[in-house]
Amino acid sequence: MMDFSYARPADLAAAGAALAAGGMALGGGTGLLDLAKLGVARPVAVVDLTRLPGLDAIQVSETEARIGALVKMSRLAAHPAMRAALPAVGQALLASASPQIRNMATIGGNLLQRTRCAYFRDAAVGSCNRRNPGSGCAAVGGVTRGHALLGVSPHCIATHPGDLAVALVAFDAVVETWSPNGQRLLSVHDFFLLPGATPGQEFALAPGEIVTGLRIPLAPVARQARYVKLRDRASYEFAAASLAAGMSLGVDGRIADLRLALGGVATIPWRARSVEAALIGEHPTPAAIAAAAALAMREAEPQPDNRHKLALVPALIERTLTDMVGEPA
Amino acid sequence: MSTPRPLTLIVNGEPRALQVEPRTTLLDALRERLDLTGTKKGCDHGQCGACTLHVDGERVLACLTLAQQAEGRRITTIEGLAGPDGTLHAVQKAFLAEDAFQCGYCTPGQIMSAVACIREGHAGSAAEIREFMAGNLCRCGAYPHIVAAVQRAARALEQETLA
Ligand SMILES: Cc1cc2nc3c(=O)[nH]c(=O)nc-3n(C[C@H](O)[C@H](O)[C@H](O)COP(=O)(O)OP(=O)(O)OC[C@H]3O[C@@H](n4cnc5c(N)ncnc54)[C@H](O)[C@@H]3O)c2cc1C
Ligand code: FES
Ligand code: FES
Numbered sequence: 001m002m003d004f005s006y007a008r009p010a011d012l013a014a015a016g017a018a019l020a021a022g023g024m025a026l027g028g029g030t031g032l033l034d035l036a037k038l039g040v041a042r043p044v045a046v047v048d049l050t051r052l053p054g055l056d057a058i059q060v061s062e063t064e065a066r067i068g069a070l071v072k073m074s075r076l077a078a079h080p081a082m083r084a085a086l087p088a089v090g091q092a093l094l095a096s097a098s099p100q101i102r103n104m105a106t107i108g109g110n111l112l113q114r115t116r117c118a119y120f121r122d123a124a125v126g127s128c129n130r131r132n133p134g135s136g137c138a139a140v141g142g143v144t145r146g147h148a149l150l151g152v153s154p155h156c157i158a159t160h161p162g163d164l165a166v167a168l169v170a171f172d173a174v175v176e177t178w179s180p181n182g183q184r185l186l187s188v189h190d191f192f193l194l195p196g197a198t199p200g201q202e203f204a205l206a207p208g209e210i211v212t213g214l215r216i217p218l219a220p221v222a223r224q225a226r227y228v229k230l231r232d233r234a235s236y237e238f239a240a241a242s243l244a245a246g247m248s249l250g251v252d253g254r255i256a257d258l259r260l261a262l263g264g265v266a267t268i269p270w271r272a273r274s275v276e277a278a279l280i281g282e283h284p285t286p287a288a289i290a291a292a293a294a295l296a297m298r299e300a301e302p303q304p305d306n307r308h309k310l311a312l313v314p315a316l317i318e319r320t321l322t323d324m325v326g327e328p329a
Numbered sequence: 330m331s332t333p334r335p336l337t338l339i340v341n342g343e344p345r346a347l348q349v350e351p352r353t354t355l356l357d358a359l360r361e362r363l364d365l366t367g368t369k370k371g372c373d374h375g376q377c378g379a380c381t382l383h384v385d386g387e388r389v390l391a392c393l394t395l396a397q398q399a400e401g402r403r404i405t406t407i408e409g410l411a412g413p414d415g416t417l418h419a420v421q422k423a424f425l426a427e428d429a430f431q432c433g434y435c436t437p438g439q440i441m442s443a444v445a446c447i448r449e450g451h452a453g454s455a456a457e458i459r460e461f462m463a464g465n466l467c468r469c470g471a472y473p474h475i476v477a478a479v480q481r482a483a484r485a486l487e488q489e490t491l492a
Contacts, residue, residue: 004398006351026398033354033393034374048398074387097463099451100442101375102392103387131473235463 001037002144008048012210015047016180019208022239023047027070027109030101031163035114039123050106055212059197060085065216069108073164074099076107086171088244091227092163098236108211110164111175111191112203116238117147117158129155130199144303146238149310150266152301156199160268161238163229168214169269170244170261171222176213179206185215192268221246221257228320229263230312239264240311245320247284255279260317262296263307272296275317285324293317336400340365341409342407345346350395356380356391367407371466378465379436385403388445400482407437410444419489420444423482424475431469439465443479 007023008013019025021047023194025033035041049055055068060081067076076082077093093102096110119138127136136162139147139157148159165188173188191204205211216222225246231237242263250256258280260272293314302310333348338355340363347362356373359365371379373392378390382490383405410418420443420451423429430436442465446452451461456481459472 001352002352004352006395008397026395028393029395030375030390030393033395036352037373046395048395050398098378099446099449099461100378100381100388100390100464101393105388231364235460 001033001041002039002044003046004036004043006048007045008051010051010053012052012178012212013180015049015052015210016208018045018047019210021045025049025108025210027106028072028101028104029109030097030105030143031109031113035121037122037232040114040121049108049210055108057265060187060218064216065214065218067107067214067216069106069211069213071107073097073102073105073107073110075104079301084223086167086216086222086225087223088170088222088227088246089164089216092167092229092242092244095227095242096163107214108166110162110261111168111214113162114202114274115158116161118143120158122297130158130202132281133198133200140303143305145305146264147224147241147303147306148265148267149297149300149302149306150262150270151194151268153195153197153199153267155197156195157303158195158199158267159264160266161264163227163239163242163263165192165269166242166261166263167225167244168216168229169271170223170246170259171216171254173217174215175211176215177205177209178212179209183212184209188269189271198266219246219257221248223260224248224324225259226320226324228316230316241309241316243267243313243316243320245317245324247321247324249284254281254283260296265297265300265306265313272317274298279321284321286322289321289325290314290318293321336396338363338399338404339402340398340404341406342403347396351395351397354392355382355394355396355399355404358396359391359404365406365408369434369437371435371438376466377435377438378442379435379438381441381465382392383441383445386445386448388442394456405441407441408441418444419485420447420478420482423478423485427474427478427481429474429478430467430471435465435467435469435471439467439475443475443482446479447486452479455480 006153024043026048054069059066077090083090127138147157195258229242246259262270274295369379371377375393
């Protein structure tokens with residue numbers, strides 16, 4: 001690991017100054033230190049944010065949850081009011097990483113986690129547009145079982161690996177940030193950037209901008225939402241495909257609101273809007289669910305090793321929605 | 330280059346003064362500077378759990394923690410688990426009783442993780458133990474015995490609190 005300096009600022013202003021001077025933010029360190037040891041992240045100055053005051057609260061009201069960026073994954077997963085208001089969040093977190101990592105990792109760092117693409121993580125691989133703009137993409141034509149089918153570009157097919165972010169995209173969360181220019185609120189839909197021609201730009205953050213928290217609107221559809229994760233082994237593994245799903249039925253038995261977002265198959269956490277649109281206003285019959293689920297991968301661009309996900313994702317949606325219809329809240 | 334700087338770590342109840350470069354992990358500080366080699370280095374990337382120890386009573390990975398990040402926190406390693414008179418912790422006893430290891434390399438991490446797993450209330454069933462011990466890999470595949478040891482220790486600790 002490259003040598004670096006270490007600072008532990010006592011307030012946001014000092015943290016902002018240290019980051020403006022070229023520092024890299026440190027939350028739990030479970031992503032940054034891993035990548036620094038691999039030589040993929042090359043911090044010169046590390047700015048430990050974890051003792052900044054006031055960024056570790058969880059507040060849940062009738063209409064909104066507010067979560068400080070320094071809250072640990074394990075604490076949010078176990079929060080009783082949060083589990084009741086939006087169970088998909090706790091489920092996504094408990095399906096993430098390991099108990100040890102969840103005790104270390106912050107919600108802010110979790111949102112900013114980098115892809116697990118093996119070519120990105122191997123600094124000896126020359127071609128990676130995400131790491132080294134303009135160098136090409138070694139994944140195209142490589143081993144692509146874990147790579148993305150949705151939101152890909154000719155320049156990058158790396159999968160977004162996070163679980164929590166999938167639930168946040170399903171429920172229209174808002175990211176709070178702070179920089180010396182002030183506070184900013186941005187929709188999670190604008191936060192994650194498609195790779196396009198600039199895969200190195202992954203988040204809509206200015207250099208040195210600090211994520212200070214999250215706001216999640218608590219719509220009725222959130223209450224019985226769930227997160228389902230399919231993996232190559234039973235636990236402690238990134239998603240082969242995952243789904244955050246929330247559904248509410250009207251008094252007429254038709255689907256009134258539906259939220260579906262996919263993980264493990266796209267370059268950013270992926271809202272399955274075409275499936276939602278096909279089902280909202282319909283009766284959730286097996287035929288309607290199956291027909292709508294089939295739309296999820298219509299725009300997919302598979303690689304030789306990940307074609308099985310063309311069937312896996314619709315099956316996941318169909319199974320989950322069928323279960324939800326069978327067990328209404 | 331950043332020069333080593335002084336740091337005091339509270340390890341197993343004792344303040345320990347040392348000089349480390351900022352990039353030094355807690356794992357390397359314990360093993361290389363303080364000669365506390367019970368905490369193991371398996372992958373050094375957060376993937377195996379061999380380096381599990383407790384910081385302020387919670388299980389974390391020492392390989393992805395900078396020594397600096399642990400300043401002022403209470404660190405407990407496998408060396409600090411037994412009583413002052415050498416009486417083994419219930420989880421250590423259970424690992425011996427159930428023969429819950431083969432080569433033993435993952436064992437300190439398994440034991441530190443298991444102590445926390447039981448304390449968190451995540452040792453209610455074999456399935457729950459498997460899920461909440463998933464962060465500790467065993468290359469020897471001693472998993473069935475590890476699960477049995479955690480169950481045995483959980484029962485023993487429950488009886489201790491009832492008594
Ligand atoms: C073995 C392993 C398995 C894993 N499995 C999963 C999984 O199944 N699902 C899943 O979702 N995740 C998984 N992860 C990823 C894990 O969730 C992330 O590493 C973790 O959430 C990152 O949080 P952190 O606080 O440790 O971030 P750090 O490592 O401290 O930071 C990550 C990045 O965010 C930046 N940063 C941190 N905080 C802020 C802030 N407040 N403002 C601005 N920038 C900031 C850092 O500069 C860095 O670039 C796994 C990780 C490992 C090592
Ligand atoms: S050495 Fe820390 S998790 Fe493997
Ligand atoms: S006993 Fe050998 S690795 Fe677990």
